[in-house]
Amino acid sequence: xxxxxxxxxxxxxxxxxxxxxxxxxxxxxxxxxxxxxxxxxxxxxxxxxxxxxxxxxxxxxxxxxxxxxxxxxxxxxxxxxxxxxxxxxxxxxxxxxxxxxxxxxxxxxxxxxxxxxxxxxxxxxxxxxxxxxxxxxxxxxxxxxxxxxxxxxxxxxxxxxxxxxxxxxxxxxxxxxxxxxxxxxxxxxxxxxxxxxxxxxxxxxxxxxxxxxxxxxxxxxxxxxxxxxxxxxxxxxxxxxxxxxxxxxxxxxxxxxxxxxxxxxxxxxxxxxxxxxxxxxxxxxxxxxxxxxxxxxxxxxxxxxxxxxxxxxxxxxxxxxxxxxxxxxxxxxxxxxxxxxxxxxxxxxxxxxxxxxxxxxxxxxxxxx
Ligand SMILES: NC(=O)c1ccc[n+]([C@@H]2O[C@H](COP(=O)([O-])OP(=O)(O)OC[C@H]3O[C@@H](n4cnc5c(N)ncnc54)[C@H](O)[C@@H]3O)[C@@H](O)[C@H]2O)c1
Numbered sequence: 001x002x003x004x005x006x007x008x009x010x011x012x013x014x015x016x017x018x019x020x021x022x023x024x025x026x027x028x029x030x031x032x033x034x035x036x037x038x039x040x041x042x043x044x045x046x047x048x049x050x051x052x053x054x055x056x057x058x059x060x061x062x063x064x065x066x067x068x069x070x071x072x073x074x075x076x077x078x079x080x081x082x083x084x085x086x087x088x089x090x091x092x093x094x095x096x097x098x099x100x101x102x103x104x105x106x107x108x109x110x111x112x113x114x115x116x117x118x119x120x121x122x123x124x125x126x127x128x129x130x131x132x133x134x135x136x137x138x139x140x141x142x143x144x145x146x147x148x149x150x151x152x153x154x155x156x157x158x159x160x161x162x163x164x165x166x167x168x169x170x171x172x173x174x175x176x177x178x179x180x181x182x183x184x185x186x187x188x189x190x191x192x193x194x195x196x197x198x199x200x201x202x203x204x205x206x207x208x209x210x211x212x213x214x215x216x217x218x219x220x221x222x223x224x225x226x227x228x229x230x231x232x233x234x235x236x237x238x239x240x241x242x243x244x245x246x247x248x249x250x251x252x253x254x255x256x257x258x259x260x261x262x263x264x265x266x267x268x269x270x271x272x273x274x275x276x277x278x279x280x281x282x283x284x285x286x287x288x289x290x291x292x293x294x295x296x297x298x299x300x301x302x303x304x305x306x307x308x309x310x311x312x313x314x315x316x317x318x319x320x321x322x323x324x325x326x327x328x329x330x331x332x333x334x335x336x337x338x339x340x341x342x343x344x345x346x347x348x349x350x351x352x353x354x355x356x357x358x359x360x361x362x363x364x365x366x367x368x369x
């Protein structure tokens with residue numbers, strides 16, 4: 001079956017397709033059936049997604065003859081836990097999911113990370129399919145095989161690489177998303193242009209309002225381009241030993257901001273958006289940024305996507321120092337060297353190890369108001 005956009009993730013024998021097309025949820029069963037060859041499937045969905053779109057998915061699986069059960073968990077980040085995973089493993093047992101069975105993740109990044117981890121560990125790994133339903137999950141978390149749960153030790157520290165057998169994306173599903181959640185996903189779309197593809201960035205500049213308002217044709221194209229770029233990084237460097245780290249542009253700054261505000265003030269994409277401004281400022285400060293227009297173009301696009309541009313605080317210098325300390329404690333820091341992905345031109349980034357804490361603190365302060 002051909003679909004309007006198809007992207008391949010090239011990983012040798014574990015390569016897989018990403019199918020992208022408006023209305024594709026109704027064809028998910030037909031796309032999945034050849035991959036799981038008559039075995040049983042467990043659909044793991046968050047309750048909100050199941051309420052909006054569960055009927056379409058189950059009808060599609062039924063018409064393709066896929067025997068399945070659907071289990072839900074409460075929507076939201078707190079469900080990304082070992083205790084929810086344990087309940088889902090019990091559901092695997094109750095629904096007779098054996099070594100030939102499959103798990104289908106249906107939802108946003110929380111569903112994908114959680115269900116992928118359940119699939120990676122159940123019977124030491126069974127078939128896994130991703131059907132992402134948020135913009136963030138479509139352009140980022142459903143592709144690349146990172147799965148896991150949070151724990152008292154920290155966010156995303158327990159997990160496994162588990163590549164799906166395929167990803168089925170119906171961009172129309174974003175129409176039921178909360179507007180703020182949707183726009184936060186646009187920060188990751190913008191990121192792909194800055195790190196890898198000046199043409200994609202220029203296309204976004206030409207279609208910013210269409211994307212911000214969720215125009216279906218624009219969304220489908222942006223998802224396909226984002227998946228193409230993410231798939232390239234995953235194919236080059238599956239386990240993030242090198243170039244895949246470029247996908248973390250804006251994330252080290254953003255994570256520090258999220259942690260400091262206890263994960264309540266910003267959605268992840270919003271923090272990454274502010275973080276990208278800080279990263280571009282640091283690149284400029286260190287004389288690495290050759291393209292003087294990048295800072296203004298990135299700022300303008302974030303603004304047109306209606307994303308927050310700065311963090312409001314009454315304690316700019318004290319907060320900049322605290323956040324710099326957070327960066328030193330980041331799991332990606334080696335021996336006091338903070339690692340940042342910094343732009344050198346539109347479509348080009350480099351990873352730099354920075355020991356100059358004052359420059360990092362000033363970069364933080366550059367996006368405070
Ligand atoms: N594995 C990776 O590579 C990777 C990358 C980035 C982020 N993540 C993880 O992704 C998670 C965040 O993902 P998220 O932003 O998708 O959050 P999410 O899965 O919690 O979804 C956000 C909200 O949107 C609702 N929702 C989802 N789809 C909907 C739809 N179509 N219509 C209406 N409501 C819908 C959900 O019920 C939820 O309330 C985090 O846990 C993060 O760590 C993983």
